[in-house]
Amino acid sequence: MSAADLAGITLLTLRVGLVATLLILVPGVATGWVLARARFPGLSLVRATILLPMVLPPVAVGLFLLELLARSFPVGAALQRLLGEPVLLTWWAAVIASAVMSFPLLVLGAEQGFAAVPRRLEQVAATLGASRARIFLRVTLPLAARAILYGLVFAFARGLGEFGATTLVAGRIPGKTETLALAIYGRIEEFRDRDAALLSLISVLLAFSITALAETCLRGRRR
Amino acid sequence: MNAFDLRARYGGFSLEAAASWDAPAAALFGASGSGKTTILEALAGLRPEVAGAVQLRGRRLDDRPARERRVGWVPQDASLFPHLTVRQNLEFAATARPGAPRGIDDATEALELGPLLDRRASALSGGERQRAALARALASRPDFLLLDEPLASIDRPLRVRVLPFLQAIPACLGIPFLLVSHDPLEVQALATHAIVLERGRVVASGSPRSLFPSAALFGSLDALQAENVFEVAVVDTHPGGLRVRTPAGLELEMAALAGFPAPRRVAVRAEEVLLATRPPEGLSAQNVLAGVLEALEPHEGQVLARVRSGGERWTARVTARAAERLGLAPGGPVYLVIKAHAILPAA
Numbered sequence: 001m002s003a004a005d006l007a008g009i010t011l012l013t014l015r016v017g018l019v020a021t022l023l024i025l026v027p028g029v030a031t032g033w034v035l036a037r038a039r040f041p042g043l044s045l046v047r048a049t050i051l052l053p054m055v056l057p058p059v060a061v062g063l064f065l066l067e068l069l070a071r072s073f074p075v076g077a078a079l080q081r082l083l084g085e086p087v088l089l090t091w092w093a094a095v096i097a098s099a100v101m102s103f104p105l106l107v108l109g110a111e112q113g114f115a116a117v118p119r120r121l122e123q124v125a126a127t128l129g130a131s132r133a134r135i136f137l138r139v140t141l142p143l144a145a146r147a148i149l150y151g152l153v154f155a156f157a158r159g160l161g162e163f164g165a166t167t168l169v170a171g172r173i174p175g176k177t178e179t180l181a182l183a184i185y186g187r188i189e190e191f192r193d194r195d196a197a198l199l200s201l202i203s204v205l206l207a208f209s210i211t212a213l214a215e216t217c218l219r220g221r222r223r
Numbered sequence: 224m225n226a227f228d229l230r231a232r233y234g235g236f237s238l239e240a241a242a243s244w245d246a247p248a249a250a251l252f253g254a255s256g257s258g259k260t261t262i263l264e265a266l267a268g269l270r271p272e273v274a275g276a277v278q279l280r281g282r283r284l285d286d287r288p289a290r291e292r293r294v295g296w297v298p299q300d301a302s303l304f305p306h307l308t309v310r311q312n313l314e315f316a317a318t319a320r321p322g323a324p325r326g327i328d329d330a331t332e333a334l335e336l337g338p339l340l341d342r343r344a345s346a347l348s349g350g351e352r353q354r355a356a357l358a359r360a361l362a363s364r365p366d367f368l369l370l371d372e373p374l375a376s377i378d379r380p381l382r383v384r385v386l387p388f389l390q391a392i393p394a395c396l397g398i399p400f401l402l403v404s405h406d407p408l409e410v411q412a413l414a415t416h417a418i419v420l421e422r423g424r425v426v427a428s429g430s431p432r433s434l435f436p437s438a439a440l441f442g443s444l445d446a447l448q449a450e451n452v453f454e455v456a457v458v459d460t461h462p463g464g465l466r467v468r469t470p471a472g473l474e475l476e477m478a479a480l481a482g483f484p485a486p487r488r489v490a491v492r493a494e495e496v497l498l499a500t501r502p503p504e505g506l507s508a509q510n511v512l513a514g515v516l517e518a519l520e521p522h523e524g525q526v527l528a529r530v531r532s533g534g535e536r537w538t539a540r541v542t543a544r545a546a547e548r549l550g551l552a553p554g555g556p557v558y559l560v561i562k563a564h565a566i567l568p569a570a
Binding site: 001118120121122124125126127128129130134138139142143 | 306
C-alpha cells in the first residue's frame with residue numbers, strides 16, 4: 001500500500017467525519033435543546049427514536065438507510081436531484097451514514113448541557129429586557145457549550161469509525177468511499193495484515209489527537 | 224400607584240393576596256413559606272401559574288412578558304451569569320434593551336464594585352454577588368426594583384454601607400422598590416410601607432412603625448419591640464461623625480458614612496445598648512444617656528429593659544445574669560451606653 005493510498009484513505013475519512021459533524025451540528029444542538037426544555041406528550045417516544053441508532057446494530061440502520069436513500073424513495077430521489085447522481089455508493093452516502101450514527105451522541109451532550117443551565121439565569125436575563133435570541137446566544141448556549149463540545153467530539157469520533165451502516169450504503173470503493181474502517185476490514189479480508197495494522201495505527205493516532213485536542217480546548221474553557 | 228391581586232394554588236399552598244400602595248420604598252414582610260417570594264416573582268412576570276392583576280407605577284403589567292415589564296429583579300441568590308465577569312454582567316444588562324445604554328459607573332461606585340469588575344461572577348463572595356446583582360438590575364434602567372432579601376447575604380459591616388445606598392435609590396435614582404424580607408429591622412430601615420403576609424394572605428399593611436410595635440399578628444413580632452428606631456434630623460457634622468437629634472430633643476452621636484445622604488431615621492439593636500447603674504466614665508462610647516428604668520421583661524431567656532431617656536423610649540437586651548448582678552429594678556436610674564457605630568441609618 002502506497003503512502004498516497006494511506007493519505008487518501010485518511011483524508012477521505014476526515015472529510016466524511018467533518019462534513020457529517022457539520023451537518024448534524026445545528027439540528028443536533030436544536031434537538032438537544034428541545035429534549036431538555038420542551039414538555040409535551042410523547043416526548044420520551046421522540047427521545048427513544050432519536051437515540052435508536054445508538055442501540056441498534058449499525059447494519060440494521062444501514063439497511064433502513066439503504067431503503068430511504070434508494071432512487072425509488074422520495075428522500076433518495078430528492079438527494080439525487082441535489083447531487084446530480086444517485087446518492088448510494090457515493091461519499092455522500094458515507095457522510096449520511098456517519099451523520100445518522102453520530103447524531104444521538106451530539107444530541108445527548110447538548111441535552112445534558114442545556115438541562116444543566118439554571119432556568120433562573122434565563123429568567124433574570126428576561127427581566128433585564130433581553131430578547132429570546134439574545135438570552136439563548138449570550139446565556140444559555142455559552143453555559144451549555146462545554147457539554148455540547150463534548151457531544152460534538154464524541155460524535156465526530158464515532159463518525160470516523162463508522163462501519164456497519166456505511167458499508168451498506170456507500171460500499172467500499174477505493175478512492176471514493178473507502179474510509180479507514182472500511183479499508184481495515186477490506187485488508188483483513190484480503191489477508192493483508194500489515195496494511196490492516198498500519199491503517200489501525202492511523203485510527204489510533206487520529207483518535208488520540210482528537211481526544212487530546214478536545215481536552216486542551218475544553219480545559220481552556222473550564223471555569 | 225402600585226397594586227397586585229394574585230391567586231395561585233399548588234402543592235397544598237394557596238395564594239390569595241391583594242395589596243395596593245404608593246410608597247416608593249415598600250416591603251413584603253412574612254415568615255418563610257408565606258408566599259412573599261412567589262408574589263415578587265409573579266410581579267416580575269416569572270410565575271405563569273400565578274393568575275391575577277399586577278400594576279406597578281400605574282402601568283398594567285400582567286398582560287406583558289417579563290422582558291417587557293421593565294422591572295429590575297434581584298433574586299436572593301443573585302443569579303449572576305457565572306460565565307461572565309462582573310463588568311460583562313453589567314454590560315449585558317445595560318445593552319439588553321434597545322436605547323441609549325446607561326452608564327454602569329454610578330452603581331459600580333456606590334456599591335464598591337470597582338475592584339471586582341474584572342472578576343468572574345463565580346469567584347465572588349455572597350455579599351459581592353448580591354451587590355453586583357443589584358448593580359446589574361440598575362444597569363437595565365428599570366422602572367421598578369424587586370429585591371428578594373437584599374441584605375441577607377451581606378455581612379454586617381458592609382450592610383451598614385449598602386443600606387444607605389438602598390435607601391437612596393427611590394429618591395436619588397427615581398426608582399421605587401418592593402423588597403422581600405423576614406427581618407423586621409430591615410423592613411423598618413428600608414421601607415416606609417409594609418405588606419404583611421401570612422400563609423399566602425395579606426394580613427396587614429401600613430407603615431412599619433405603625434405595624435410592628437403594636438401588631439400582635441405574629442409570634443415573631445414580639446421581638447420587634449426590642450428594637451430602637453428614631454426619626455432624626457442632622458444637627459452637626461464633623462470629620463468621621465455626625466450628630467443627630469430626635470423630635471423629643473435627644474441628641475445622638477453616630478459614625479458618618481462618607482458619600483451617603485444624611486439619615487432621616489436611625490436604628491439601634493437592643494443588644495447593642497449597654498446598661499449601667501452608675502454614671503460610667505472613661506469610655507470610648509460617644510453616647511451616655513441618663514434615664515429611668517421603666518420595666519424589665521423576660522424574653523427568650525434574656526431580659527428586655529425598657530428605659531425612658533431624653534423623652535424617648537429605649538429597649539436594651541441584657542442577660543438575666545447581668546440584670547441580676549446589676550440589681551436592676553424598675554423606677555431606678557440607669558445609664559444607656561451606645562457606641563457611635565451601633566447607631567445605624569434607617570430610611
